[in-house]
Structures are given as C-alpha cells and as structure tokens.
Amino acid sequence: MAPSPSSFDSSALPDAAGAGTPAFSPLYQQIKGLILQSLEAGEWKPGEAIPSEIELAARFRVSQGTVRKAIDELAAENLVVRRQGKGTFVATHAERHTRYRFLRLVPDSGGGGEGAAQRNILECRRQRASAEVARSLQLRTGDPVLQVRRVLSFAGVPTILEDLWLPGHPFKGLTAEQLAAHQGPTYALFEVEFGVRMVRAEEKIRAVAADVQQAALLGVAPGAPLLSVERLSYTYNDVPMELRRGLYRTDSHHYRNELN
Amino acid sequence: MAPSPSSFDSSALPDAAGAGTPAFSPLYQQIKGLILQSLEAGEWKPGEAIPSEIELAARFRVSQGTVRKAIDELAAENLVVRRQGKGTFVATHAERHTRYRFLRLVPDSGGGGEGAAQRNILECRRQRASAEVARSLQLRTGDPVLQVRRVLSFAGVPTILEDLWLPGHPFKGLTAEQLAAHQGPTYALFEVEFGVRMVRAEEKIRAVAADVQQAALLGVAPGAPLLSVERLSYTYNDVPMELRRGLYRTDSHHYRNELN
DNA sequence: CAGTGGTCTAGACCACCAA
DNA sequence: TGGTGGTCTAGACCACTGC
Numbered sequence: 001m002a003p004s005p006s007s008f009d010s011s012a013l014p015d016a017a018g019a020g021t022p023a024f025s026p027l028y029q030q031i032k033g034l035i036l037q038s039l040e041a042g043e044w045k046p047g048e049a050i051p052s053e054i055e056l057a058a059r060f061r062v063s064q065g066t067v068r069k070a071i072d073e074l075a076a077e078n079l080v081v082r083r084q085g086k087g088t089f090v091a092t093h094a095e096r097h098t099r100y101r102f103l104r105l106v107p108d109s110g111g112g113g114e115g116a117a118q119r120n121i122l123e124c125r126r127q128r129a130s131a132e133v134a135r136s137l138q139l140r141t142g143d144p145v146l147q148v149r150r151v152l153s154f155a156g157v158p159t160i161l162e163d164l165w166l167p168g169h170p171f172k173g174l175t176a177e178q179l180a181a182h183q184g185p186t187y188a189l190f191e192v193e194f195g196v197r198m199v200r201a202e203e204k205i206r207a208v209a210a211d212v213q214q215a216a217l218l219g220v221a222p223g224a225p226l227l228s229v230e231r232l233s234y235t236y237n238d239v240p241m242e243l244r245r246g247l248y249r250t251d252s253h254h255y256r257n258e259l260n
Numbered sequence: 261m262a263p264s265p266s267s268f269d270s271s272a273l274p275d276a277a278g279a280g281t282p283a284f285s286p287l288y289q290q291i292k293g294l295i296l297q298s299l300e301a302g303e304w305k306p307g308e309a310i311p312s313e314i315e316l317a318a319r320f321r322v323s324q325g326t327v328r329k330a331i332d333e334l335a336a337e338n339l340v341v342r343r344q345g346k347g348t349f350v351a352t353h354a355e356r357h358t359r360y361r362f363l364r365l366v367p368d369s370g371g372g373g374e375g376a377a378q379r380n381i382l383e384c385r386r387q388r389a390s391a392e393v394a395r396s397l398q399l400r401t402g403d404p405v406l407q408v409r410r411v412l413s414f415a416g417v418p419t420i421l422e423d424l425w426l427p428g429h430p431f432k433g434l435t436a437e438q439l440a441a442h443q444g445p446t447y448a449l450f451e452v453e454f455g456v457r458m459v460r461a462e463e464k465i466r467a468v469a470a471d472v473q474q475a476a477l478l479g480v481a482p483g484a485p486l487l488s489v490e491r492l493s494y495t496y497n498d499v500p501m502e503l504r505r506g507l508y509r510t511d512s513h514h515y516r517n518e519l520n
Numbered sequence: 521c522a523g524t525g526g527t528c529t530a531g532a533c534c535a536c537c538a539a
Numbered sequence: 540t541g542g543t544g545g546t547c548t549a550g551a552c553c554a555c556t557g558c
Contacts, residue, residue: 024553053544068545082545085535086536086543086544104517203516204516205510205514206514207485209484209485223483225468226485227465228467257462257517259361259461260338260460286547287547288547314524322547326546326547343555345524345526345555346556
C-alpha cells in the first residue's frame with residue numbers, strides 16, 4: 001500500500017477530548033471505530049448485510065486481515081453476525097434464533113424458550129423523570145420520559161411484572177397499542193419503529209417481597225418472594241436508552257446465568 | 261512445513277468415540293485441544309507461564325499464527341492469561357485482580373469488592389450423595405461426597421449462607437480447618453491442595469423465603485426474601501466438580517450481571 | 521539488549537452458499 | 540460458478556518487560 005510496509009497512518013482522529021493521551025491505537029481498532037460509526041449512522045439497517053471484507057479493506061486501504069480482526073471484535077460484542085458463505089449482517093433482536101436475547105428467565109423443566117409471552121399493557125404514559133430515573137438515563141430531573149407498565153404471562157400464568165422508562169426524545173409517539181400489537185421482542189419494535197438498537201445491558205438482581213398490588217397482578221400471595229431485576233440497556237457508545245424494573249415469579253422458572 | 265503448503269495433517273485423533281463424524285476440524289482447534297490436554301495433565305501449574313508461541317509452533321509444527329489463534333480462544337475462555345512482553349500464564353483463582361471470580365454479589369454502594377469475607381464453617385462432613393446431588397455431579401446415588409456448610413460475612417454482617425457438595429474422590433482429606441484457615445478464594449484452595457481448577461459455572465437463581473433456621477443464621481426475620489443461587493462448577497472437559505447452594509441477603513448487596 | 525506477545529500484510533487455499 | 544467468510548502460512552515490524 002505505502003512505501004514502507006509498516007508505516008501505517010495513525011494520523012486519524014482517535015481522541016475527541018483534548019486530553020493529551022499518548023494512546024497507541026492499533027489500526028484494526030480504528031477500522032472498528034469507523035465501521036461502528038457507519039453502524040450508528042444507519043448506513044446499514046438491522047438484518048442487512050454490511051459490505052464484504054474485501055470491499056471494506058479496499059475502502060479503508062488496509063488488508064483484509066485487518067478488517068477481519070475489526071469485524072471479529074464487533075461480532076464478539078454481538079453487534080454483527082457472521083454467516084459463512086453469505087456475508088456479515090447487522091445484528092437484530094428480531095429473527096434471532098434465541099428468542100429473547102436479554103431475558104434470562106427460563107422454565108425449570110428444561111426446554112429453552114416456550115412460545116412467545118402474552119403481553120398485557122397496563123399503562124403507557126408520558127411523564128417527567130424522577131431524580132433517580134434521570135440519573136440512570138443520563139437526563140435531567142423533570143425531562144420527559146415514557147413509562148410503561150406491563151405483565152408478561154407464559155402459558156397463561158402471569159410471571160413478569162415490569163416497568164419501563166424510556167427517554168422522551170427517541171421514543172416520541174410510542175403507544176400502548178403498538179406495544180400490545182407487535183410480534184416478537186419489544187427490542188425489535190424499538191429497532192424498527194424508533195431506530196434504537198440495544199446493544200448491551202447491566203442488571204442488578206435482588207430478592208424482594210411482593211406488596212399487595214404486585215401480588216395481585218402476579219397472582220401470588222402478598223409477601224411472596226420475587227426476583228427483582230433492574231436492567232439498564234445501552235445503545236452504541238454506552239448511551240443508556242432504557243431503564244427497566246422487573247419482578248419475576250420464580251416458582252416454576254429460574255434466572256439462568258453462565259459464569260466464565 | 262510440508263511439500264504442498266495447504267495439505268495440513270488432519271490425521272490426528274479428533275474423535276475418541278467411534279461415531280463417524282465427518283467433522284472438519286480446523287488446525288488451530290486441534291492445537292487448542294493439544295494445549296488443553298497439557299493443561300489438564302498439569303504440565304504447567306496455575307500461575308506458571310506456558311511455552312512461548314514460537315516454542316509451541318515449533319513443537320506442533322505449525323505457524324505461530326495458528327498457535328496464536330488457539331491461545332486466543334483459550335484466553336477468551338479464561339483458561340489462560342496473556343501478558344504482553346512477559347508470556348502466557350495458566351489462569352488461577354488466586355492472585356487475580358478481580359477478587360472472587362465467580363461471586364457476582366456486590367455492595368450497593370459502588371465500590372467493587374470490599375475486603376475479604378469472614379468465613380464461618382458450620383459443617384464439613386463426609387456423606388453419601390442423594391439422588392439429586394449425584395445427578396448434578398454425575399455420580400451414583402450413595403457415592404461418597406463431602407458436604408460443607410458455611411456463612412460468609414461482610415464487614416461483620418452475615419450475608420451468604422451456602423452449602424457445598426464435592427465429589428469424594430478428588431477432595432479426599434478436605435477439612436474444616438483448611439477451609440477456615442486459608443486466605444483468598446476457596447477455589448484457589450482447591451487448585452493448590454487438590455489440583456482441581458474450576459473453569460466455568462452455571463447458576464440458577466430464584467427468590468425464596470428464609471425458613472427459621474436460615475433466618476437465624478443470616479440474622480434476618482423468618483420469611484424474609486433471599487436470593488437462592490444454585491451453582492454447578494466445572495473443570496476441564498465439562499466435568500462437574502462442585503454443587504453449591506447459596507442464600508444471599510440482598511438488603512445491602514445485589515447480584516450484578518452483564519448482558520451482551 | 522533479547523524475548524514475549526501484538527499488529528499488519530500478502531497470498532494461497534478451503535468450506536459454504538446461492539444462482 | 541463466483542462470491543463470502545474461514546483457515547493457514549511466512550515474514551516484517553511494533554510495544555512491552557526485564558535483565
């Protein structure tokens with residue numbers, strides 16, 4: 001490519017903030033960043049194929065191997081899916097073999113994912129962010145947010161009661177009807193209708209006792225132990241886009257986790 | 261290496277069982293398997309360095325890149341740790357920056373891992389495996405197992421009550437004194453004293469109500485909600501080596517999980 | 521300075537898929 | 540058959556560590 005084989009260009013723009021980081025950034029990381037930008041900008045939609053490794057290598061003037069390593073990392077982070085012989089595709093929460101990507105609750109009796117859950121939307125209203133919600137979603141207290149409350153049932157048994165808080169801006173126009181009507185994961189709806197792709201999440205899990213209202217909605221006795229799952233979901237660039245508080249019945253399901 | 265550059269040898273022994281799998285196994289996977297065998301056989305102890313990539317490449321008669329890819333996967337599975345400029349080291353539960361590798365319980369007030377937990381061993385006795393324990397540990401009902409019951413306290417507050425079941429064979433001779441005296445993670449003790457390295461684990465999490473005995477041991481009211489964490493830990497080759505049932509207080513701690 | 525892991529390239533070939 | 544991702548090699552050079 002260039003006169004001397006190993007004089008690759010690190011004159012790109014790796015540092016936005018003016019902190020004089022003498023950071024050394026490998027080429028493939030820079031390429032990864034560029035692909036990430038295209039992903040964010042929506043150059044390729046979820047489910048679509050991105051350009052082939054050879055094309056990207058030509059575009060960025062690097063070798064295929066370097067593009068490959070960049071894509072390897074994106075694939076490891078589940079932002080992209082490789083399919084041998086076909087191409088590399090933008091990851092999506094829809095059409096994914098493993099039904100609900102972020103839901104770790106599984107029935108005790110082996111299986112994997114019983115059919116889709118029945119959704120029962122109890123509330124969907126505009127309101128102002130409390131201090132706590134604002135902090136989680138990196139908003140200001142009082143900023144507009146959407147709150148959704150719903151119950152998910154499996155095989156007719158109400159199993160999950162959850163509240164969702166969504167920032168008002170990207171989710172303007174979300175209605176209870178939409179939430180009730182669509183098929184598949186709610187995160188797939190977010191992708192299609194609002195262009196918001198959830199990429200990773202953090203959960204804080206506790207055991208709590210059901211209060212009277214919660215007990216009634218989930219069909220358990222007041223004081224019954226429930227799993228409290230607080231989830232913060234992020235889009236690209238670690239921007240939080242959803243706060244979710246779920247209460248899970250764990251009498252015939254359990255939360256499954258793998259440790260490495 | 262050989263006359264024609266791409267005629268690499270797939271005449272190794274990838275299939276033990278006589279099932280005629282026409283599986284195609286990449287060279288680097290075979291190399292990974294060979295390194296894994298040395299790891300299991302104890303050719304290099306936990307914390308020690310394994311041979312350099314160049315040495316391994318020479319030993320197996322493949323290129324450095326192929327060894328590299330094999331080690332990449334081992335590193336991704338936390339079996340091995342790379343340290344630039346120094347070498348590649350066998351992973352260990354001791355001397356690990358992140359204190360307890362498998363414990364996801366963290367204090368609510370940020371921090372990370374408060375000082376080491378105080379251990380209080382309540383029981384440590386030989387007994388015969390129940391049907392359920394036997395099934396989990398892939399033993400026969402009635403086979404000898406060790407059962408340990410203990411309470412872990414953080415800053416003086418009893419927080420975790422757990423029962424451990426260990427197969428009698430590799431853990432012969434384990435005593436309450438050992439468990440009480442040693443420093444650092446219990447899994448580090450297992451590595452040093454019994455040569456058993458836990459490599460991964462699966463957890464099933466539920467919310468339960470404390471019974472009278474559990475409540476007394478943890479200093480909570482009977483019926484208080486507790487997190488029930490059932491963990492099955494595996495050594496190499498997916499061999500289960502420990503069943504653990506923990507009850508976690510989550511009034512000032514929570515179970516932290518990351519989803520990708 | 522030598523040794524180790526880490527990056528980058530260029531080119532060959534294989535496995536898989538669809539037309 | 541041609542295109543795509545996947546594997547393998549050989550060689551050059553860089554970054555980090557410790558003597």
